[in-house]
Structure formats: structure tokens, C-alpha cells
Amino acid sequence: MKLSESEENYIKSIYNLQIKTEKVNTNSLAVFLNTSPASITDMLKKLKSKKLLEYKKYYGFRLNEAGNTEALKIIRRHRLWEFFLVAKLGMEWDKVHDIAEELEHVSSPELINRLDAYLGKPKTDPHGDPIPDERGKVVLLKQKPLKDLAMKQNAIVSSVSSQGHEIMEMLNHYGIGIGSQIKVLKSFEFDGSLQIKIARKPECIISGMAAQNIYVYDN
Amino acid sequence: MKLSESEENYIKSIYNLQIKTEKVNTNSLAVFLNTSPASITDMLKKLKSKKLLEYKKYYGFRLNEAGNTEALKIIRRHRLWEFFLVAKLGMEWDKVHDIAEELEHVSSPELINRLDAYLGKPKTDPHGDPIPDERGKVVLLKQKPLKDLAMKQNAIVSSVSSQGHEIMEMLNHYGIGIGSQIKVLKSFEFDGSLQIKIARKPECIISGMAAQNIYVYDN
DNA sequence: AAATAAATTTAGACAAATCTAAAAATAATT
DNA sequence: AATTATTTTTAGATTTGTCTAAATTTATTT
Ligand SMILES: [Mn+2]
Ligand SMILES: [Mn+2]
Ligand SMILES: [Mn+2]
Ligand SMILES: [Mn+2]
Numbered sequence: 424m425k426l427s428e429s430e431e432n433y434i435k436s437i438y439n440l441q442i443k444t445e446k447v448n449t450n451s452l453a454v455f456l457n458t459s460p461a462s463i464t465d466m467l468k469k470l471k472s473k474k475l476l477e478y479k480k481y482y483g484f485r486l487n488e489a490g491n492t493e494a495l496k497i498i499r500r501h502r503l504w505e506f507f508l509v510a511k512l513g514m515e516w517d518k519v520h521d522i523a524e525e526l527e528h529v530s531s532p533e534l535i536n537r538l539d540a541y542l543g544k545p546k547t548d549p550h551g552d553p554i555p556d557e558r559g560k561v562v563l564l565k566q567k568p569l570k571d572l573a574m575k576q577n578a579i580v581s582s583v584s585s586q587g588h589e590i591m592e593m594l595n596h597y598g599i600g601i602g603s604q605i606k607v608l609k610s611f612e613f614d615g616s617l618q619i620k621i622a623r624k625p626e627c628i629i630s631g632m633a634a635q636n637i638y639v640y641d642n
Numbered sequence: 643m644k645l646s647e648s649e650e651n652y653i654k655s656i657y658n659l660q661i662k663t664e665k666v667n668t669n670s671l672a673v674f675l676n677t678s679p680a681s682i683t684d685m686l687k688k689l690k691s692k693k694l695l696e697y698k699k700y701y702g703f704r705l706n707e708a709g710n711t712e713a714l715k716i717i718r719r720h721r722l723w724e725f726f727l728v729a730k731l732g733m734e735w736d737k738v739h740d741i742a743e744e745l746e747h748v749s750s751p752e753l754i755n756r757l758d759a760y761l762g763k764p765k766t767d768p769h770g771d772p773i774p775d776e777r778g779k780v781v782l783l784k785q786k787p788l789k790d791l792a793m794k795q796n797a798i799v800s801s802v803s804s805q806g807h808e809i810m811e812m813l814n815h816y817g818i819g820i821g822s823q824i825k826v827l828k829s830f831e832f833d834g835s836l837q838i839k840i841a842r843k844p845e846c847i848i849s850g851m852a853a854q855n856i857y858v859y860d861n
Numbered sequence: 862a863a864a865t866a867a868a869t870t871t872a873g874a875c876a877a878a879t880c881t882a883a884a885a886a887t888a889a890t891t
Numbered sequence: 892a893a894t895t896a897t898t899t900t901t902a903g904a905t906t907t908g909t910c911t912a913a914a915t916t917t918a919t920t921t
Contacts, residue, residue, distance in 0.1 A: 429908060449869055462909055464870055469907090481869060481916055512756040522750050529744040537731040648878065668899055681879055683900055688877090700886055700899060 424473070424493060428528045431497050432456065433466045434475065435527075437486055438494030446483065455586075495559040501527035502548035502555075503538050509549040510542060516549040516600075517591030550591075551582025551601040551638070570615065570634035572607050578639035580605055590636055598624045605639060643692070643712060647747045650716050651675065652685045653694065654746075656705055657713030665702065674805075714778040720746040721767035721774075722757050728768040729761060735768040735819075736810030769810075770801025770820040770857065789834065789853035791826050797858035799824055809855055817843045824858060 426434070436456055440447045453460045467484050470476040475490035486494060504526040508519040536557060546562070547553050555561040566581045580603040583590055594600065604622035615631025645653070655675055659666045672679045686703050689695040694709035705713060723745040727738040755776060765781070766772050774780040785800045799822045802809055813819065823841035834850025
């Protein structure tokens with residue numbers, strides 16, 4: 424299936440939102456893609472006509488099997504390029520998303536499979552997100568938002584929400600990265616902020632917003 | 643200057659044709675880009691309005707200084723990616739052009755300069771064409787078509803016309819590559835074909851067409 | 862159950878990039 | 892110099908992706 428850059432961006436966004444929120448709606452997709460709701464409706468019709476999406480007017484929409492497959496191909500390309508930019512070109516993890524957003528649309532399978540092999544078939548991208556394999560299989564980590572981590576439980580930072588570089592900029596400042604050992608010392612009900620301890624770093628406090636967008640797995 | 647993918651393809655094509663033929667005309671550009679002459683005229687107007695092109699109706703057109711600068715940026719990206727695909731991913735030199743044709747439109751300067759450094763600031767792409775440096779400077783080789791090489795003169799293959807993979811496919815078959823030592827043994831006036839000797843290969847005969855698209859420098 | 866609010870879709874417009882067919886300008890032949 | 896041929900441009904359509912404003916449907920309040 425040959426898809427335009429726009430179609431690919433929509434498909435990938437729907438996929439990514441479906442993971443986090445189960446039910447995606449027109450308005451939230453419009454906000455996410457920074458377009459108007461009317462444009463979303465237009466594209467939904469097109470993706471339906473290409474049989475990548477189940478869609479009933481006013482009722483809702485959802486990628487079907489074919490749509491999912493396409494989404495995973497795009498995500499594979501995106502994450503492999505992000506890995507390349509960090510591992511080979513030495514770019515910062517908070518700068519690679521926008522470039523990968525363009526590179527992901529170059530769709531030669533030979534290119535991507537060679538890139539994958541060249542990079543040593545990495546399992547996750549620089550933000551901790553899993554890279555689908557050639558057949559579209561993706562291993563989901565048993566992770567949870569830091570805000571749901573039990574008090575004083577040791578855990579490892581596994582990923583961060585990767586839309587936008589702002590969170591990574593901040594984590595760089597705190598010295599938090601993928602793989603950091605982390606523990607919650609205190610939770611403030613007032614605003615959901617957390618006092619935390621990163622291995623070999625001084626204690627610090629992060630906002631509830633941050634605690635929702637940092638993911639960890641138990642250790 | 644932010645340019646669309648189409649604008650970039652037109653600019654690059656005009657630049658490449660201007661090198662070979664001095665005067666480019668609407669029809670030949672249309673053939674080269676596989677579009678209609680009407681589309682060429684439309685784009686000429688747009689590029690003129692963006693001040694990248696000198697253009698007078700019916701009279702002719704030519705990239706100006708700004709247009710040249712843009713062309714060299716695109717060509718730099720194209721050739722660096724081609725080098726990457728061959729040197730790092732191990733692709734064949736006759737397969738990389740089409741992929742680079744897409745990658746060249748990803749225009750982050752940081753990406754390209756890091757890629758350049760990572761590849762060791764290569765001077766030429768896999769087809770022997772020079773890679774412009776960051777400031778757009780390009781070192782032209784003193785090369786000539788193989789058909790103009792004096793009889794029995796030792797020479798080195800320096801580049802091949804790189805539009806389309808067909809010539810490279812054929813050269814692979816003959817065992818000719820960039821850097822091959824080559825000598826013309828005999829020239830047939832009838833059809834311009836040449837009997838040649840490649841170092842450590844058996845003698846063979848190539849067509850006049852081929853002899854026009856293989857470039858060499860004296861040795 | 863009405864009324865109001867929110868979400869979604871339609872109607873109609875626009876810019877970009879392309880096309881075909883016709884017109885206009887230039888070049889080449891007789 | 893006229894005629895014919897070639898090249899180039901214009902006129903008018905089409906497709907894709909987008910928008911705003913209005914209409915429609917669904918959800919929420921009173
Ligand atoms: Mn993208
Ligand atoms: Mn990522
Ligand atoms: Mn291109
Ligand atoms: Mn090349």
C-alpha cells in the first residue's frame with residue numbers, strides 16, 4: 424500500500440493515541456495533529472475508503488488490522504531512525520523526534536531492514552519505546568507511570584512520553600534517563616508532585632505532570 | 643528558505659542539467675523530470691517569484707546565485723546519503739539513487755553535518771560525483787568522457803552519469819567501477835563503440851553510448 | 862422532556878502541483 | 892517572405908490536503 428505523508432502521519436497518530444486512551448475522538452486527534460476537526464473527518468473518510476479504518480459517522484473510528492500493520496511499519500521506521508541519530512550521529516535524545524518525523528516517510532523496505540541490521544536490531548528507541556520487528560511484532564514492556572509506583576519501591580525508568588522535546592530537556596536537567604534507578608520518597612496530594620531519589624543523584628521534587636509522563640518498571 | 647519537495651526536485655534538476663548542457667530548455671527539463679512542459683512553466687514562475695531563478699517568458703531561464711546555493715545543499719544531502727547507503731548499509735551503487743532521491747528532502751542542517759562527520763567527510767559519492775561541503779563549495783574533477791580519451795592512454799574511471807541504475811548494472815557486469823584503471827585499445831567509427839582493457843580483466847567492447855557516460859581522468 | 866452545550870460532519874473555499882488542449886511566440890523551411 | 896514546425900505559455904480541470912463557518916447529531920443540564 425502506497426500512502427502519502429499525510430496519510431501516514433494520521434495513521435501513526437491514531438495508533439499512538441489508541442494505545443494510551445482506547446477511545447480516540449475527532450477533536451483530540453485534531454489537537455494532537457494540530458489541525459482542524461474538519462480535516463480529521465476528511466481523512467477518516469479517505470482512510471476508510473482505503474480499508475485501513477473502521478469508521479461510522481458520529482459513532483467513532485478505529486484502525487483495523489491493515490491499518491495497524493501500516494502504523495507499525497511507520498513506527499518501526501521512526502524509531503530505528505531515532506536510534507540511528509542518537510547511537511551513530513551522537514544527537515541528543517530530545518532533538519531526534521522531529522527529524523525522525525520526516526525520515527519515517529522514506530519507505531524502502533530494503534533500506535529499513537539494512538538499517539535495522541546495521542544498528543544491531545535494537546529493541547527500543549532512545550525514549551524507551553519498543554521498535555517493531557520486520558513482521559510488525561512489538562514487545563510491550565510491563566511498565567506504569569511513575570505516579571503509580573509504590574512508595575520506596577525501587578524501579579527503573581523505562582520510557583517517557585516522546586511527543587515534544589520539553590520533557591526530555593527537563594529530565595536532562597535532573598539527570599534522569601532511560602535506565603535510571605528511581606525511587607519515590609514522598610507524594611504530595613496537593614498537586615501530585617513527588618519527592619524522588621535517582622541513584623547517585625541528590626533528592627529532588629518533580630511535578631505531577633512529569634510523574635504521569637515518566638514510565639517505570641519494578642525492579 | 644523553506645522549499646517543498648517539488649521545488650527542490652526542480653531546482654536540483656535545473657542545476658544538474660546546467661552543468662552538462664549550459665542552456666536548459668523547458669522541454670528537456672520536462673523530459674528529465676517526467677512531467678509536462680506546462681508544469682515546468684508553472685514551476686518556473688514560482689521559482690522566479692521566490693527569487694531563485696532568472697526567467698523571461700519564451701527567452702529562457704537559469705538559476706541565480708540563491709538558486710545555485712539551494713541546489714548545492716540538496717545535492718550535498720543526496721550524495722551524502724548515497725555514500726551512507728553504500729559505505730554503511732552495504733547497498734549496491736546502482737540501487738541507492740532512488741532512496742537518496744527521498745532522503746535528500748530531509749533538510750535539518752545539524753543532521754547533515756553530523757552525517758558528514760560520521761562518514762568522514764567524504765569527497766565523492768559512490769558514482770564519483772563530488773560532494774559539496776557545508777559552505778556549498780564543490781571541487782570539480784578534471785575529467786572527460788571515456789569516448790574522448792586518447793588511444794592507449796592509461797586513465798582512471800572517475801564517475802558515471804548517475805541518473806538511472808541501468809548503466810551501473812551494466813558496469814557491474816563488466817567489472818568496471820569508480821577507480822578502475824582503464825585503457826582504450828581501439829575505436830570503431832561505425833558506431834562509436836570502443837575496445838577497452840580494464841586492469842586485471844579481460845578485454846571487452848562497450849557501446850558508444852556507454853563511452854559517453856563513463857568519465858575518466860588521465861593517469 | 863426541553864433546552865443547552867459539545868462534538869462531529871458538511872458545504873464551500875483555497876493553495877499546491879499536476880494534467881490536457883488550445884493559443885501564442887519563436888525557429889526553421891521552403 | 893510566407894509557410895510550416897517546434898517550443899513555450901496560457902486556460903481551464905483535477906487531486907490532495909487543508910481551512911472556516913454553518914448544519915447536524917449526540918451528550919449534558921436544567
Ligand atoms: Mn511524520
Ligand atoms: Mn521515540
Ligand atoms: Mn528528490
Ligand atoms: Mn550519485
